[in-house]
Amino acid sequence: MFAVSALAFSLACTLSGCGKPQDGGALIKIGSVAPLTGPQTHIGKDNENGARLAVDEINARGLTLGGKKVKLELLSEDDQAEPKTATIVAQKLVDAGVVGVIGHLNSGTTIPASRLYSDAGIPQISPSATAVSYTAQGYKTAYRVMANDAQQGRALGQFAVGQLGAKKIAIIDDRSAYGQGLADEFEKAARAAGGTMVAHEFTNDRATDFTAILTSIKGKGPDLVFFGGMDPQGGPMLKQAKRLGLNARFLGGDGVQNLNFMKLAGLDAEGAVASSPGLPIASMPGGPDFRKRFEAKYGPIQLYAPYAYDAVNVLVAAMQRADSADPAKILAALPKTDLQGVCGPIKFDAKGDTQGGAVTLYEVRGGKWRVLETVK
Amino acid sequence: MDIFLQQLVNGLVLGSIYALVALGYTMVYGILELINFAHGEVTMVGAMVALSAIGLLTGVAPELPGVLVVLAGILVAIPACMALAFAIEKIAYRPLRRAPRLAPLITAIGVSIILQNLAMLIWGRQYVSFPAILPGDKYVFFGAQISLLQIAIVVLALLLMAGLWLLVEKTRLGRAMRATAQSREVAELMGVNVDRVISATFVLGAAIAAIAGVMVSAYYGLAHYYMGFMLGLKAFSAAVLGGIGNLAGAMLGGLLLGVIEALGAGYIGDLTGGFLGSNYQDVFAFFVLIGVLVLRPSGLLGERVANRA
Numbered sequence: 001m002f003a004v005s006a007l008a009f010s011l012a013c014t015l016s017g018c019g020k021p022q023d024g025g026a027l028i029k030i031g032s033v034a035p036l037t038g039p040q041t042h043i044g045k046d047n048e049n050g051a052r053l054a055v056d057e058i059n060a061r062g063l064t065l066g067g068k069k070v071k072l073e074l075l076s077e078d079d080q081a082e083p084k085t086a087t088i089v090a091q092k093l094v095d096a097g098v099v100g101v102i103g104h105l106n107s108g109t110t111i112p113a114s115r116l117y118s119d120a121g122i123p124q125i126s127p128s129a130t131a132v133s134y135t136a137q138g139y140k141t142a143y144r145v146m147a148n149d150a151q152q153g154r155a156l157g158q159f160a161v162g163q164l165g166a167k168k169i170a171i172i173d174d175r176s177a178y179g180q181g182l183a184d185e186f187e188k189a190a191r192a193a194g195g196t197m198v199a200h201e202f203t204n205d206r207a208t209d210f211t212a213i214l215t216s217i218k219g220k221g222p223d224l225v226f227f228g229g230m231d232p233q234g235g236p237m238l239k240q241a242k243r244l245g246l247n248a249r250f251l252g253g254d255g256v257q258n259l260n261f262m263k264l265a266g267l268d269a270e271g272a273v274a275s276s277p278g279l280p281i282a283s284m285p286g287g288p289d290f291r292k293r294f295e296a297k298y299g300p301i302q303l304y305a306p307y308a309y310d311a312v313n314v315l316v317a318a319m320q321r322a323d324s325a326d327p328a329k330i331l332a333a334l335p336k337t338d339l340q341g342v343c344g345p346i347k348f349d350a351k352g353d354t355q356g357g358a359v360t361l362y363e364v365r366g367g368k369w370r371v372l373e374t375v376k
Numbered sequence: 377m378d379i380f381l382q383q384l385v386n387g388l389v390l391g392s393i394y395a396l397v398a399l400g401y402t403m404v405y406g407i408l409e410l411i412n413f414a415h416g417e418v419t420m421v422g423a424m425v426a427l428s429a430i431g432l433l434t435g436v437a438p439e440l441p442g443v444l445v446v447l448a449g450i451l452v453a454i455p456a457c458m459a460l461a462f463a464i465e466k467i468a469y470r471p472l473r474r475a476p477r478l479a480p481l482i483t484a485i486g487v488s489i490i491l492q493n494l495a496m497l498i499w500g501r502q503y504v505s506f507p508a509i510l511p512g513d514k515y516v517f518f519g520a521q522i523s524l525l526q527i528a529i530v531v532l533a534l535l536l537m538a539g540l541w542l543l544v545e546k547t548r549l550g551r552a553m554r555a556t557a558q559s560r561e562v563a564e565l566m567g568v569n570v571d572r573v574i575s576a577t578f579v580l581g582a583a584i585a586a587i588a589g590v591m592v593s594a595y596y597g598l599a600h601y602y603m604g605f606m607l608g609l610k611a612f613s614a615a616v617l618g619g620i621g622n623l624a625g626a627m628l629g630g631l632l633l634g635v636i637e638a639l640g641a642g643y644i645g646d647l648t649g650g651f652l653g654s655n656y657q658d659v660f661a662f663f664v665l666i667g668v669l670v671l672r673p674s675g676l677l678g679e680r681v682a683n684r685a
Contacts, residue, residue: 039602041501175655201645202655206606208596211386212641213654219379232503232600239597243514244382245521263505264598 026070028325030055030315031093032308033086033103033113036078039206039232042260042302044105047127048076049298050305051102054312057293063316066323072316079104081205083112090116098122099325100315102308107131107149108177114142122327123334125315127307130254130277131181135351143334145311145346146304147277147357149178152253153185155359155375156226156275160186160251161193163372164273166224170199170217170248172210172237174229179205182253183228190226198222203233210237211244218246230255235264242268249273257362257369258303269364273372278343280360280371281306286342310341378519383642384635389526389595391634392533396588397611398618398626399540400581406557406621407577409477413484414464416608417491418457418582422589423599424499426453427506434507442509446594453586461582465575488608495601503600506593529591536584537627544623549576557621610661617665619678628676637661 032051034044055074063070075096077089086109093101094116100123104110110129117124118139126134126144130152135142160166169190173183187197198220201213214237217225225241225248227234234256241250250272252261257274265272281287281301290306298305315330317339322329339346347355361372397419404412426449433445468487472480513524544550555563556573564570592607593599610633618629640660645653668676 037496037501039503039600041496042503045501199645200653202653203657204655206602208592208598208603208606209390211390212383212638212657215379215382215386215638216642216645216654218382235503235505236596236598243512243521243523245514260503264503266505266508266597 026068026325027073028065028070028319029073029075029096029098030312031075031077031096031098031101031103033077033079033089033093033101033109034105035081035109036076038080040081040105040230043230043258043304044078044081046298046302046305047103047105047308048074049294050127050308051312052076053294053297053305054309054316058312058316063320065319065325070325079106079109079113081106081109083108086110086113087116089113094120094122099319099327100125100330102127102311102315104129105304106176106178107134107181110134111137111177114139117141120327121331123315123318123331125311127311128254128304129178131177132185133177133181135353139352140331143314143348143352145307145314145341145343145354147359148353149181149185149253151357152275152277152359153182154189155361156182156251156253157186157189157191157195158193159273159275159361159375160190160224160226161195164224164249164251166190166195166222166249168198168220168222168224169195170201170220170222170225171197172201172203172213172217172225172227172229174203174205174207174233176205176229178255179228179230181228182255183226186226186228186253195224203229203237205230205233207233208236210240214241214244214246218244222248224249224251227252227256231258231261231264235261235269238265238272239268254303259300260302262364262367262369269367272364273361274369275359275361277357277359278307279358279374280362283371283374284343285340290342306342310339310343310346313341314339314346379642381518381520383638385520385522385526387635387638388631389529389634390638391614391631392530393588393591393595393607393630394611394614394634395627395630396533396536396584396591397607398615398630399537399623400585401608401612401615402618402620402623402626403553403577403581405615406623407553407560407574408469408473408480409621410469410480411484411612411620412469412578412581413481413608413612414468414487414491415581415585416604416606416611417488417495418461418464418604419585419589419592419607420495420599420601420604421460421491422453422457422582422586423593423603424495424504424589424601425456426450426586426590427504427593427599428499429453430507430509434509442511445509446590450587450590453590454583457582457586457589458579461578461585462575465578470571470574488605492601492604499601501601503598504593506597506599508597510594525594529595532587532591536587540580540584541623543580549573553577613662613665616675617668619675622675622677625675625677632676633661633665636664640664 034047079086090113107129173179252274254276318333322333360374362369429452430449614629614633618625641657
């Protein structure tokens with residue numbers, strides 16, 4: 001009976017054009033893309049939740065554009081962290097008529113998708129794609145709210161040689177646009193600071209066995225191993241390294257600076273160092289408050305949720321300045337963004353990168369990520 | 377030398393796990409000529425069930441020694457996987473037994489996708505980490521570090537293989553399996569209950585897969601709903617390498633593939649002067665597979681058809 005009435009209701013909706021909510025406002029669609037299946041699912045869901053929290057809050061507050069009340073709707077898509085799926089779901093969102101996209105999560109998916117958004121003239125704000133090339137393609141639609149790999153790799157390379165005193169360095173990257181990009185920037189900076197690279201090995205973002213490359217690295221006797229990649233590989237990698245008796249310092253980027261890495265590496269995580277763009281969440285201007293609101297709804301923050309949250313707010317602020325949900329008018333308003341986000345002040349440079357993004361270094365001590373220092 | 381020995385040990389441990397999973401592929405293929413792509417997922421379910429049981433047990437009785445807890449986990453996982461494989465065969469494959477061979481193959485892929493998604497719903501999308509309850513004793517032989525866990529995995533795998541071998545060669549059920557493999561119709565005429573034999577084959581393969589699943593998750597310290605896919609693919613390759621349908625072939629193929637992968641990843645960079653790196657690890661393993669298949673299309677031990685189970 002319930003099913004029948006629900007069907008009747010939805011049918012009535014279709015007939016009378018219920019695209020609009022009851023209070024008469026129009027529905028504005030925003031896309032969110034992240035891997036929602038596969039090894040990085042937990043981080044992808046985290047991004048979606050961050051964006052959803054922002055959308056829900058804005059809807060609860062009420063949004064008025066051009067004198068009319070409007071309601072936001074978040075269309076969430078799964079790109080499986082795969083470049084080819086990314087372009088398919090990007091097209092799907094374009095066809096669905098979204099006015100802006102929050103995503104994607106990985107650099108490897110954000111870059112191929114960015115062309116489609118650029119062709120369609122839809123603004124794209126990635127919460128977490130850090131590869132330099134994303135905003136270097138010259139697309140007027142590509143923005144991000146996080147420091148890029150050049151800034152992060154530089155900080156990591158200098159820190160490895162300077163503060164950690166590494167001389168012989170081994171690098172592992174997962175061959176993704178993110179991992180490779182970060183590893184390359186790291187290598188440049190570490191070399192410039194006087195470090196020697198003794199090995200460069202590769203894995204992929206689906207692998208679980210690293211014993212072979214770690215054994216090979218152990219033979220070269222490095223005092224630091226840098227990993228460019230995400231926590232599903234980083235955690236087990238560190239565990240396997242310790243088991244093989246490879247006691248070099250472990251260093252990684254923002255892909256491993258999360259709770260899951262600690263869970264996967266267990267006690268072996270002790271002493272690992274990793275960076276993350278931006279400030280630590282506790283020192284973010286709106287961090288502790290954001291954490292409270294987020295965790296009440298979705299549980300612990302995995303990684304980039306605050307950035308996805310900020311990205312939605314950047315997009316909506318541009319809408320409000322343009323007083324329109326027309327993508328072309330939003331695009332015209334985006335360069336003038338000057339927003340106090342959860343993660344800090346957000347302003348864009350000519351390419352769509354954030355200005356003066358900070359990078360913070362963390363170390364695992366006593367089973368927790370503790371802040372070492374923040375570099376500008 | 378110590379690095380070479382270490383790589384060999386890495387490869388042997390990985391290879392014994394491949395071999396155990398490959399046995400399930402090869403047994404089913406031997407009897408039905410069906411590639412049961414859901415077998416990798418059965419392995420995953422084994423790991424997940426065992427982890428849940430282990431988690432429960434450590435919560436209830438934290439003072440129990442780790443080895444016992446893991447053993448209990450295995451003992452829970454085995455019947456779970458057996459029941460699962462029994463159900464898969466009955467629901468998904470048996471109705472298609474007289475259908476063209478492509479139909480059950482596609483069904484197998486479908487079952488694999490269903491199991492992955494069910495596991496995602498039950499155990500979540502996160503990686504589940506294996507609690508550090510096993511003793512981490514390490515021994516050093518000629519500079520290579522060998523852990524107690526690694527020794528246990530290899531020894532247990534060899535025992536299981538020997539046990540399966542005896543079962544197929546020496547018992548009534550084994551004889552019925554061999555007869556069914558040679559000719560289903562004739563076996564049926566001789567009074568063999570073919571349906572029961574086929575069920576038994578699936579269930580037996582699943583029991584071994586459950587143990588292999590626990591081994592993988594204990595060895596790498598993690599499990600997730602996605603882990604069965606690549607493992608299944610590698611194990612299937614191992615079965616083909618050794619000659620699919622042949623028990624000894626699956627064991628040899630598994631061990632070989634593990635060692636080739638480890639040595640390939642470890643040395644390819646040095647051998648080619650950095651031209652090819654360890655990113656060619658999987659390519660290298662599959663390259664060897666292609667090479668073997670070109671020279672011996674039926675696999676390394678694929679000719680002794682009478683021996684297949």
